[in-house]
Amino acid sequence: MINNTQAFILAYNKYKTSSIIASFLTKNSIIDAICYKAKKDSKAFGSDFETVSKIQISLYQKKQPNLSILKESSIIKNYNLLEKSIYSSLAVFYIREVLLYSAKDFDERYFILMEKILNALEKLEEEKLLLNENDLLKNYINILLRAFEMKVLYIAGISPQLDSCILCSNRNADFYSITEGGIICDNCKISSKDAIKLEKGDIDFMRIIKKTSLIDIAQNKELNNFYINSITNVRDIMNKSLFNHLNKNFKSLKVLEEVLFN
Ligand SMILES: [Zn+2]
Structure with missing residues (x-):
């Protein structure tokens, strides 16, 4: 199931060489998601997490939602x-x-x-x-x-x-x-x-x-x-x-x- 929701990032950690596991605060709860990078040198994906921002995320959630998969993210408001x-x-x-x-x-x-x-x-x-x-x-x-x-x-x-x-x-x-x-x-x-x-x-x-x-x-x-x-x-x-x-x-x-x- 794909879930589109607003979120704030609470924490993120590098996972293997090029991926990130992030904890998102959403209106429902905290959702942990893995963010795979397409390429090692791709900066675009996951770089929103290093900012202080309200973001829009699109997640693939499994039926047993231990770890979702982040499909897309974009910044709604940046607290520059x-x-x-x-x-x-x-x-x-x-x-x-x-x-x-x-x-x-x-x-x-x-x-x-x-x-x-x-x-x-x-x-x-x-x-x-x-x-x-x-x-x-x-x-x-x-x-x-x-x-x-x-x-x-x-x-x-x-x-x-x-x-x-x-x-x-x-x-x-x-x-x-x-x-x-x-x-x-x-x-x-x-x-x-x-x-x-x-x-x-x-x-x-x-x-x-x-x-x-x-x-x-x-x-x-x-x-x-x-x-x-x-x-x-x-x-x-x-x-x-x-x-x-x-x-x-x-x-x-x-x-x-x-x-x-x-
Ligand atoms: Zn008293």
């Missing part, structure tokens, strides 16, 4: 500004790695999330061209990635509970528990092994990135000023929450953070 930016291209590596492990559920929202985070990063890069502000760009990438992680957890059905203590509903809750997946109060923290103390502004910041669309975050000029003191704590909470969900440390995150915070 992200490819040129060291920060955004490393952010894309991290986003791809997270989705490679989390988007295994059959859920169209991962595909939509991928498109939205790329559009938001592109917006940041466009504004950076106008302002020539590298530090601001780095801060906003940091904020956007925390929002991205929040939305991955939301799709997985484990969105952080931020309204009241997740254990007793006490409105006065200044701690966060990764294993409980939400804020907890002073009393409940006694029985919790992983209570993280929240500073003023942390909960508000998490509520905002939970509820605000990625493109609005990218365009909100005040976010950086208001929540500059909360981002480190929230980053720690989101990274630990994602680890708790996927049980995986991301190499790409380590590389990104070395570049972003130095």
